[in-house]
Amino acid sequence: MADKLYVGVSPHIHSRESVSKVMWAVCLALIPSGIAGVFIFGLSALRVILISILSCVCTEALIQKSRGKKITIADGSAVLTGLLLAYNLSSSVPFWIPLAGGIFAIAVCKQAFGGLGANIFNPALAARAFLLASWPKQMTGFTKPFSLDAISSATPLVILKEQSAKSLSDLGLSYGDLFLGRRGGCLGEVCVIALLLGAAYLLWKGYIWPQAPAGFILSLGFLSWVFSPQGFFKGDFLFSILSGGLILGAFFMATDYVTTPLTKKGQLVFGIGCGLIAFVIRRFGGYPEGVSYSILMMNAAVPLIDRWVRPRRYGVSKNR
């Protein structure tokens, strides 16, 4: 027996959490929103999701194979990137949009940096930014909910931005519609209730921390309420947080392990920063939605946040 004993360094037991467990749990948490997306926008949404996932997984496998590395598609991270990318697309995009997006996300934003753990930017969001810059026309056409023909429809944020409507009621929408997802938008961002269900699961499991999403949502909502185009303190708090991709971004992308700060305090700063930038883009920028850009910009700020927001060292700085 003695010659078969392991003699590794302590600790000798482990929590049994693993990256693949976390990744698959996030994928699972995203499924309700995907189902809602397919229900609202039709089977074309499913087509986008499948192409996006396949594109990401194949790209990852091909690159790892060609570099002679271990193929890690089973860890779920490429699937997750594919899912998130698809959720950030309209269901009406041509098939080559998620295809190109998936390749860009994995090849350029993830593997070129050294693979999982080494990427600076959230691959799905960086791919979305790439697609938006390259094919703006295809990327900004949105399907009207519950219509089988691909009738192009603007998202509520676009309509408000263009000042053709002043408030939610002008749009013919209620808060309930926003909650359930009866609005134009990206296929995975519209059904808030489904997203919250997934987010609650991840929070309960401890796989994500609440700091970043809370900072993000509250700061964006607060700023939109205070500095509204109609005057101070006249903004619509609820509308600002239910519209666009905020819920998806805050819970599923501002909580990415790799591209966000190390500490809970740092994540709060990250979230507030995202909210601030998203607000500035929505309110003053030339583009109606700022969630994805705000996360990307804050991704770049992560090393700085980690340098400034450090954990409180025991016995060193009692009153910090």
Added chain:
Amino acid sequence: MLKLKDKKELTADLAIRQARLPMKVIIPLSQHIGKAVNPIVKTGDVVKTGQLIADLREDSVSAPVHSSISGKVLAIDDLAHPVLGRARAVVIASDGLDQKEEFKPIASAETAGRLSPGDIRKAVLAGGIVGMGGAGFPSHIKLNPPKPVDSFILNGAECEPYLTSDNRLMIERTDEIIQGIGLVARCVGAKNVYIAIEDNKPDAIKAFSRKLAGTGYRLKVLKSRYPQGGEKQLIKAVLGREVPPGKFPFDMGALAHNAATIYAIYEAVYSGKPLYERVITVAGDCLEKPANLLARIGTTIRDLISECGPLKEEPKKIVFGGPMMGIAQYSLDTPIIKTTAGVIFLTESEVKPAEDAFCLRCGRCVESCSLGLEPCMISLAVEKEKWDLAKSYGALECMECGSCSYVCPQGRNIVQSIKYAKMRLK
């Protein structure tokens, strides 16, 4: 701090029982922090149980060692050591009689009040008592703090999974421990006495709450969290004081001893009995009869397996101490020493072999660190051999509690890289 699956249910309700007398013991000459002691017996000598067999060098951090059985000295040799790997030890073959040296108590319950701090320290030194929670710091030195101490804490946290030896002592030897606390508190002049026990030990809490009336000691029930039994964490949990890096508990007016050490001090003073046996938890899912044993120092793993076995499954790791900070053993002939609170048998399915995985920067380790260090950053700095950077993230302050490696979803060997950094930075 972490909430761990404590696995204490295996042994928490098992009363302490006397282990079978071993046929042979291996008694290392280094069972404490500091210098090894010199043997004063030679091969062929006949010794009694409790007889001094290795003495203290003058003016050094050290503690004497006693024989744990009666019999004949077989050899003095370099042998398997639970902490050092290999070290000098006295091997004694039992005569089966367990003839005890005559122990002379230095006080009884009536006369204890007249003992001076010096008398108590002398008895503790003569008893060869060291910190029995694992650190092994000679207790007589700890009882002579260079600064006044206002608060004494009985460390009954026992936060490591599996271990229940302190728990059983606190339940079954409550009066003795309370008397031992009295000795120590008087020795260092502590006005406040706290008995700190985690809430996963309800029987021990009950035992003390019944008997503390009139003593002025305060019972402090702590939430069960790892590593709360660490000296620094305990002092913070009980007193709200933080011991800065490089400082000692006495700098903050505090002193903590674990329950087993206090019981040994009680025995040294009230019965003159040196530290030659201790309570250990022998546990693991693969053991048929896990137990809390009163075992002789120098009892080997082999003897413990025959006492607590048979094995239901072959263990993959045999750990001295708890599974979070304990040391994995390589030989079945390794003896238990004064600092061994438990011997844990882990099976293949419980042991996760080390993986060579990259860091995700998820920050779970940072949030788990009770000292506020940044473990993942230290390990990344170590990989790049940037020693100063490792130091700036707190490598030297790490107490190696293992929380970071425990929570790491990638199973990275963070503690190992921090140990390595400490070695390089010294």
